[in-house]
Amino acid sequence: MLHRSIGTIALLLTAQLAGADVTITIPDGRQVTLYDNGTWTVVKESDNPETRRYAELTLEKKFDLAHGCKLGLRLQNNLTEQIRSLVLRFTAYKGGQIAFETVTRGYSYIKPTNSQYQEISFRGITCDEISSVEVFAARNCHVGDLTKYSAEAHHCLSLIDVKVSDILPIAKRAAAK
Numbered sequence: 001m002l003h004r005s006i007g008t009i010a011l012l013l014t015a016q017l018a019g020a021d022v023t024i025t026i027p028d029g030r031q032v033t034l035y036d037n038g039t040w041t042v043v044k045e046s047d048n049p050e051t052r053r054y055a056e057l058t059l060e061k062k063f064d065l066a067h068g069c070k071l072g073l074r075l076q077n078n079l080t081e082q083i084r085s086l087v088l089r090f091t092a093y094k095g096g097q098i099a100f101e102t103v104t105r106g107y108s109y110i111k112p113t114n115s116q117y118q119e120i121s122f123r124g125i126t127c128d129e130i131s132s133v134e135v136f137a138a139r140n141c142h143v144g145d146l147t148k149y150s151a152e153a154h155h156c157l158s159l160i161d162v163k164v165s166d167i168l169p170i171a172k173r174a175a176a177k
Contacts, residue, residue: 053078054161055086055110057135060117062127062167069127071168075107076115079159083110084142086156091134092122100125104138127168135162136173 023033061072069092077083087106094100103120110116122130137156146155162172 053080055079055083055159056161056163057088058163059133059165059167059170061119064127065121067126068121068123069125069130070119070121071133072117072119073105074115074117075110075160077110077112079143080112081144082112083107083159085109085140086143086159087138087140088160089136089138090120091136092125092130093132093134094125094129096131100130106140130168132169132171134171134173135160 021033021035056076056078058074058076059071060074061070063070063072071090075083075086085106085108087104089102089104091102092100101122101124103122105118105120107116107118137153137160141156141159143156143159146159157172160172162170164170
């Protein structure tokens, strides 16, 4: 590990002395561009699932409504770029496999390290009747290079990690094969 750090520092100094921008892959797998003015930016996140960063979706609250159920969800931006928009879809399942209702909620303008709280409501089903909630992404996200014109639903979904909850079973839709 010490050799990698020394090598990274040597490459940074060489890039500054040469007066040229250089792109390198750092030990955690991210690609970083080092600029001749001493600044840097992340060009590509790591493909390694152990070191890759995600926006974390957490189910924080559950409220019973008259003929419905309201859930409070927080999206924590652990990405290196601002989430300008990320539209998620949530399906409530009844009796295990019956998709009862799907609702959409958008998150927007969340800077790295910040979070945003949103609530969703399912009508016609109580919280006790919901067996699980599935999270999937609409084809509408704007994060870094992904824009509403270039992003596909699987790209948007790959940005998030849904945390296990003691409140209600909630999970991210499995990737299509």
